[in-house]
Amino acid sequence: MVLSPQDIHNKEFSQKMRGYSVDEVNDFLDQIIKDYQIVLQENNDLHTKLDESQDKLKYFNDLKDSLNQSIIVAQEAADKVKSNSKKEAEITSKEAQKQAADVVNSANEKANRILQEASKKAKKLAVETDDLKKNTRVFRQRLQVMLESQLEVIKAKEWDNLLDDDNTTNGYEEIEKTVSQLDNSNDSSVNSGSDADIVENAVAADDMSETVVIYPDGDQK
Template identity: 75%
Template sequence: MVLSPQDIHNKEFSSKLRGYNVDEVNDFLDQIIKDYQTVLQENKDLKSQLDENQDKLTYFNDLKDSLNQSIIVAQEAADKVKTNAKKESEIINREAQKQADDTVNEATDKANRILEEASKRAKKLAIETDDLKKDTRVFRQRLQVMLESQLEVIKSRDWDQLLDDSGSTTYEDIEKVVSELDSNSRKSVKSNPQQENSAELVEDSPATDDAGETVVIFPDGQTE
């Protein structure tokens, strides 16, 4: 059994001859009592702190276990979310890739159709342009032949004779000269080597109306 300060204080010693000095022993016991009380109080305080710390340790251990369990649950949830997110990401990527491929294929097909139509139009335009050039060359040749024949008629000396102011020219003489000029003009048109179609170019040659006047027939069918 552990002694208390009171036990030490109440301890009585028997006296003997030539024994210790009673006052010194009592003073020393008083000092021991004080120190012992201090030690006991410190021990009590330390025990109280120990109990308090033990309670805290128990609390923190329980908290640690709870946190560890929460961490495990959170980790499992995070792993599940990560797995689901990965699967969803793969699905989204596949759908996006498919949509991208479809868009590219559709755009490629549309571009090919546009290029094909443009190529057809270009070929058609080239053919039409070539045909237009040919028609233009033919028209130019016909117009050139017609103008040259008309110019030859205009340069003829018979016009000077016809328009002579001497007063000796009669109506019959004028009609005869005009007929000859018209005949020469037709021959000039028919004999031109640049003419591709003699039947068409004959229509371009000068003609005469009922009054005996020279009529110029242009390629579009108009007369002057």
Template identity: 65%
Template sequence: MVLSPMDIHDKEFSTKMRGYNIDEVNDFLDKVIKDYQITLKENKELTENLDASQEKLKYFNDLKDSLNQSIIVAQEAADRVRANSQREAEIITQEAQKQASDIVSEASDKANDTLNQAAKRAQQLAVETDDLKKSTRVFRQRLQVMLESQLEVTKSKDWDDLLQEGVPTSYNEIRKLMDDQLDSSENSGVDSDKASASEGEIIDADQPVAAEQNQQTVVIFPDDDTQATKDKDEAIKDSNK
């Protein structure tokens, strides 16, 4: 049992002969009581402080455990987020690579198709150009022969005799001479077609070069002789009258 200050204060000692001085003992007991009271008070305060500290320590220990648990949970969540992010990044990268590969493949296919079409078109144009050159050469030869035949007609002696001044000539004679000359020029044109074909030229039947087959040979007189021709016709009509 712990003594209290009152126990010390109320303590009574028996007296004996030649014992201690009662006043000195009482004074000393008073000091002891005061010191004991101070010690008890300090002990109580220390106990209270210790209890408070223990409660705080318990609180902080609990808080530490909660924080540790929260840290563990946060770490696990961070690990899951990081793993999910890595998986999503890998999936996105794979999809991007696949899309890029598809785009490159599609672009390559389109480029190859375009190049093939361009090559075919260029080859077709080359063939058409070659055919056009061949047809143009044939047309040039025919035109040259026709023009030469027309020139030969204009240089014919029959025309000189016909147009000789002072010589009366009937309309029928002039007409017959022109028809004969035209027939001869047309026959020359036919011969020129045969000559062109004999040179080994390959003519496409679909080419538009054969349009001259339906054309007619026309003799064109110079403009300067128009009035003279009129005067000659009038003289011929007068002589026939």
């Protein structure tokens, strides 16, 4: 059993002959009581501090466990976020590639349509241009035939005979008859080449590298 300061203070000793001095013993006991009280107080303080330290240690251990658990949870959350981000990035990349492919395909289809339309227009324009050239050649051919016919009529000897000052035998009726014959001859020469023949001759001339003039009588110059 541990003695208390009160136990020391109340301790009584029996007296014998030639024993210790009572006052000295009491003084010494008082000093022991004071020192013992100090030691007990320090012991109590140390126990209190030890309890506080143990409580703090327990708090920090609990905090450590909580922090470790938080770190584990944060790591798991980070791994999950990383995994989700990777999946979202892959999905976004696939969608972007699909959209890019759709845009490229749409642009190619549009470009093909534009090229096809432009090709059709170019072919149509080429055909129209070719027809215009053929019609122009036909017109030129007919004009040339008409002018050549007129020139042949003008160069006819009948005009020389008719306008000869030495020839006085021709009367008015004879001159009128001659002029009428020349006009009929001119009309016959102009109309002798049909439109079909002129067109055929113009198309044939279009295929040749040099310009060929086809006269109604079949001669070429």
